[in-house]
Amino acid sequence: MYQGKEGQYAKIIGTGGYLPEKILTNADIEKIVDTNDEWIVERTGIKQRHIAGENESTCDMAEHAARQALEMAQCQPEDIDLIILATTTPDRIYPSTACLLQERLGCIGAPAFDVQAVCSGFVYALTIAEKFIKTGSAKRALVVGAETYSRILDWKDRGTCVLFGDGAGAVVLEASAEPGIFSTHLHADGRHKDILTVGGQVNQGEIVGSGFTVMNGTEVFKFAVTQLSKVVKEALAENNMQADEIDWFIPHQANMRIISATAKKLHFPMEKVVTTVSEHGNTSAASVPLALNIAVRDGRVKKGQTLLLEAIGGGFTWGAVLLKF
Numbered sequence: 285m286y287q288g289k290e291g292q293y294a295k296i297i298g299t300g301g302y303l304p305e306k307i308l309t310n311a312d313i314e315k316i317v318d319t320n321d322e323w324i325v326e327r328t329g330i331k332q333r334h335i336a337g338e339n340e341s342t343c344d345m346a347e348h349a350a351r352q353a354l355e356m357a358q359c360q361p362e363d364i365d366l367i368i369l370a371t372t373t374p375d376r377i378y379p380s381t382a383c384l385l386q387e388r389l390g391c392i393g394a395p396a397f398d399v400q401a402v403c404s405g406f407v408y409a410l411t412i413a414e415k416f417i418k419t420g421s422a423k424r425a426l427v428v429g430a431e432t433y434s435r436i437l438d439w440k441d442r443g444t445c446v447l448f449g450d451g452a453g454a455v456v457l458e459a460s461a462e463p464g465i466f467s468t469h470l471h472a473d474g475r476h477k478d479i480l481t482v483g484g485q486v487n488q489g490e491i492v493g494s495g496f497t498v499m500n501g502t503e504v505f506k507f508a509v510t511q512l513s514k515v516v517k518e519a520l521a522e523n524n525m526q527a528d529e530i531d532w533f534i535p536h537q538a539n540m541r542i543i544s545a546t547a548k549k550l551h552f553p554m555e556k557v558v559t560t561v562s563e564h565g566n567t568s569a570a571s572v573p574l575a576l577n578i579a580v581r582d583g584r585v586k587k588g589q590t591l592l593l594e595a596i597g598g599g600f601t602w603g604a605v606l607l608k609f
């Protein structure tokens with residue numbers, strides 16, 4: 285394993301994203317469950333979501349996003365010495381999707397593992413990768429969030445199936461004397477395990493319990509707004525920063541109402557908030573890197589700007605990362 289200098293910053297040098305071709309609009313969902321475009325847009329801001337093709341896997345999407353990020357970073361797969369992949373919907377129970385991705389990319393030998401923190405997965409994975417780089421244990425890390433979330437949705441439950449979508453986002457991090465990630469902040473509270481869960485398990489070759497997402501939307505909503513505001517304040521305080529020093533706020537894309545309520549509490553004007561939820565729905569671990577990648581590629585996020593990323597998901601897990609891009 286690479287043994288470099290300690291105390292280096294982890295700097296994002298490439299981003300990538302992938303969305304499956306198939307789009308499911310609210311009008312399409314009206315044909316599946318008793319819902320309507322007006323309700324979905326008013327309560328969530330979501331207009332459409334992408335859905336993985338029948339033969340398209342989490343690893344397929346992760347590979348597209350990873351290759352794009354590697355290209356922007358001008359890196360070859362063999363330059364990568366760590367792969368962390370965040371997903372709730374792995375291709376297999378094991379090996380990890382990170383190992384499947386490693387084989388596809390050809391960075392054989394680099395440690396590769398999955399992180400399961402549901403919608404906070406990318407923020408967790410980014411945090412772990414940053415620690416590897418900071419301690420000199422990795423020089424270049426590939427961090428991916430990828431989900432085929434549509435496969436763990438009950439398409440008869442209008443309370444959940446309208447909310448989620450599929451996709452993948454990725455970043456390449458490199459050890460650098462220049463900042464870099466300034467600070468990371470992770471939290472979890474397992475007492476809230478039942479308000480957002482897929483409760484089933486595989487036993488003797490069968491799923492015992494539910495294989496579908498079950499959610500208490502109202503509880504999740506309240507918990508999300510409270511904890512996200514707290515963790516963002518924690519990140520700002522740690523860096524002696526005010527909200528107006530952040531160039532772009534890139535929140536988890538679960539629901540427009542959660543995003544705007546959090547931004548309002550924190551005094552971030554909506555012009556400084558990157559939102560993709562209307563087009564992507566909630567892509568779980570892929571939502572933050574996908575939003576980052578879109579804002580980088582359309583020119584909003586520029587080199588040297590200060591970004592604040594946050595996410596919250598089942599567990600409950602939540603976290604924030606404050607960085608210079």
Ligand code: UT7
Pocket residue numbers: 318319320323324327328403442443444446500501502504505508538539542566596597598
């Ligand atoms: O990463 C975290 C992932 N999860 C989330 O971010 C979800 C957080 N929660 C939410 O975003 C909101 O709670 C929802 C969007 C899920 C629901 O909005 P709400 O304003 O909390 O609605 P509600 O659950 O209180 O339901 C209000 C009504 C109910 O009907 P009644 O009992 O008042 O007659 C629901 O049955 O809306 C009904 N409803 C729907 N109607 C049309 C629930 N889902 C739908 C639907 N279409 N898709």
